[in-house]
Amino acid sequence: MKVLIAYESKSGKTKQQALAIAAACTEAGHETMTKPISEVIPLDLEGADALAVGSWVEGFILFGVKPARPARRWLSGLPSLQGKRAGVFCTYAVNPAASLDVMRRALEAKGAEVVAENSANRRNPESGASEFARRLVGA
Numbered sequence: 196m197k198v199l200i201a202y203e204s205k206s207g208k209t210k211q212q213a214l215a216i217a218a219a220c221t222e223a224g225h226e227t228m229t230k231p232i233s234e235v236i237p238l239d240l241e242g243a244d245a246l247a248v249g250s251w252v253e254g255f256i257l258f259g260v261k262p263a264r265p266a267r268r269w270l271s272g273l274p275s276l277q278g279k280r281a282g283v284f285c286t287y288a289v290n291p292a293a294s295l296d297v298m299r300r301a302l303e304a305k306g307a308e309v310v311a312e313n314s315a316n317r318r319n320p321e322s323g324a325s326e327f328a329r330r331l332v333g334a
């Protein structure tokens with residue numbers, strides 16, 4: 196399976212989780228590409244059987260907590276993802292609130308089947324990455 200892992204990361208924690216997911220997918224024998232969302236080209240999306248999207252969360256801790264704006268924008272501009280498996284992940288400092296739901300709905304609106312979700316505290320950004328990878332590739 197060809198797996199594309201696209202992430203939005205400011206200070207590196209979400210990238211760290213993306214790389215841990217990629218390592219688990221590669222180890223399971225899948226062809227894996229990991230990129231910041233700003234570097235993803237249409238061909239990357241077309242060629243992927245599975246797409247994982249990750250973001251840090253931004254807000255005011257107790258309210259207005261969402262995936263970071265560049266990720267929200269990128270998600271809304273995606274082409275059709277019909278027939279693709281997908282996963283959403285994030286890192287946060289205190290509480291991700293409904294950030295994963297926002298990302299999941301955005302991918303479902305493009306026709307993807309969201310089969311994996313993971314949120315990790317920034318103190319342990321790789322937590323849950325292996326289980327996420329297993330679900331994403333259907334192992």
Ligand SMILES: Cc1cc2nc3c(=O)[nH]c(=O)nc-3n(C[C@H](O)[C@H](O)[C@H](O)COP(=O)(O)O)c2cc1C
Pocket residue numbers: 203204205206207208209210250251252253254255256257259260286287288289290291316317
């Ligand atoms: C402007 C800003 C707002 C943030 N707001 C929240 C928040 O409301 N809730 C939360 O849990 N973390 C919040 N965070 C923390 C980040 O989501 C967290 O540090 C994340 O792991 C950063 O990921 P990155 O290293 O990939 O950029 C905020 C960070 C920034 C810079």
